[in-house]
Amino acid sequence: MRQLLLKTQIVDVTLRDGGYRNNFAFSPEYAVEHVQRLYEAGVDYVEVGYRNGSVLPIENIGMTGLCTAQYLALLHEAAPHLKLVVIAHVKNIKASDVRELADCGVNLLRLCVNSNLDETLSMAEVAKSCGMNVSLNIVRVSSIGTEQLEQMVSKIEAHKKLLDVVYLADSNGNLNPAHLARLMATVRNGTTLRIGYHAHDNIGLAMANTITAIRQGATYVDASLLGMGKGIGNLRLEQWIAYCRSEGFEKYSLESVLRAIKRLRSDPMFVQEDHEYEVDMLCGSLNLPFTERKGVVERLSTQSAKHVEEASAPALSFSGYGAPSLVGRLGS
Amino acid sequence: MSEPWLLLGDGEAARAVILGPVSPSFDDGAFCSVLSDALVGRGFGVLIVDTPAIVESLASARGLAHVVEGLAERLRGPASGASLLAGYALGGTLAVKLARYLPQVPRILSISGPGFVDAALRRGLAPLMSALEAGQLGHALRLLAESVAPLGQAPGAQHRDAFGSESGLGELAVRRMLAGFRLLFELDARAEAASYEGELLGLVGELSQLATAENQAFTPGPHRRLVSVPGAGMRVLRDDPEFAMRAIEAWLET
Structure with a gap:
């Protein structure tokens, strides 16, 4: 396993995925300290936010939901050798946004993709022409069938000169190792691009799935401090680094990450969100995207979990963005 | 000197290579004499490298991005068969970087070598860089002496780099x-x-202002030893040569 881990890179997603818990309202002071501390911990990439918002409009979205040039310049100055990552939904950005990200020193642009592959590839071409590394993040991958994934990967492979990485993002937190291994095989057999994995821990499998992804050929791993991310959250960065050390891979400083955790916990914008734990568990178990949370919340308030499961059964075949209504908190 | 290095001891091949720190001129290995003497006493041929001379030459010819690769090429001949790759300050950092190119070397010793540039080191070096970029060598050397001395102590002779005023x-x-x-x-x-699969030893001064335990390339563990030299700054071989050499000798015996 150590030999496999030696090839892997960590992408911290705290400022981005963690933003779902605080309306993306991390302070500039925190963001600066965050990138410095994670660089010192040896983390390879830090994703610093969304460009121009998430998949759905969010009222009064904060700094890490917009990634303005001013914000990026601040971070670049604070940690000049850190590889900064920005993620975007193509519907939210124009070519001029991509060029500005490149001018601000963003190393890796990640583009969310699900059913909008053609327009996403067009934007990838812009990013590549600006000299950026480009990743296609296939979101809600647990809802994509094998045949559909094969078709996507085939098209991605045909455009591989525009790309560096293809990600499987378990946005719903639904995958188990066996399912993930099948998806990984499909991607690995269809493309020579590097592969990344983004875990959500809704059913407690973020660590197991990430280890599976590495064994199946992934070389990019997403994680966040304390797992701070949408819903139950992501793979915990500190646990992943501790795991790496247990396998004899000691590139990362656990001590530095633990100091970063202490700083995060003391920040007023840190949100240890667990008051909707039951909803997130069910969403993960039922493979429901965040857009279905409203219904789950309502049903949970009046029915037993078994009834919720029965009532939500059709959503298992969910494949689009669905209704944009949100209840309780923000999500992606 | 036709080559930017010096070979000490008997034997045609160097069994130990010591990469020097950033300095205004090559001091013929005085910076590491306590170490090189000990290694020669053990029967090592010791190659002491004027690292800045090679770096400056490679950076001018190929650009900074290719310096490490170029350095590896330059050393591949003289360092072939080496059983110890050591370095001081920048040389220590480079010794670890070279592990990728010289993987057969079984031991790497980094003396006050930062593993990466953290925020504190960047802040510490900023005034020095400004002075150099302004061509103010005298001022830069004073700042360097202040930076390599132990925190809170005025620099002594062992922290200053002697440099003549010859034209050019x-x-x-x-x-x-x-x-x-x-x-x-x-x-x-x-x-x-x-x-790196071999043995790594890092030495840092307890009161070092530049290379610190926080910015090393590794954390201690199996095959990775990090030793803090009490009361020392960057120049551990001069601030406390007895302690530093005891640590190195003990490591070489493992």
């Missing part, structure tokens, strides 16, 4: 130092340290 040499000194520090700002040796 000042410009060369500035070029050497600028190239060396600019390279240091680009280096991150953590991946190389993680993949």
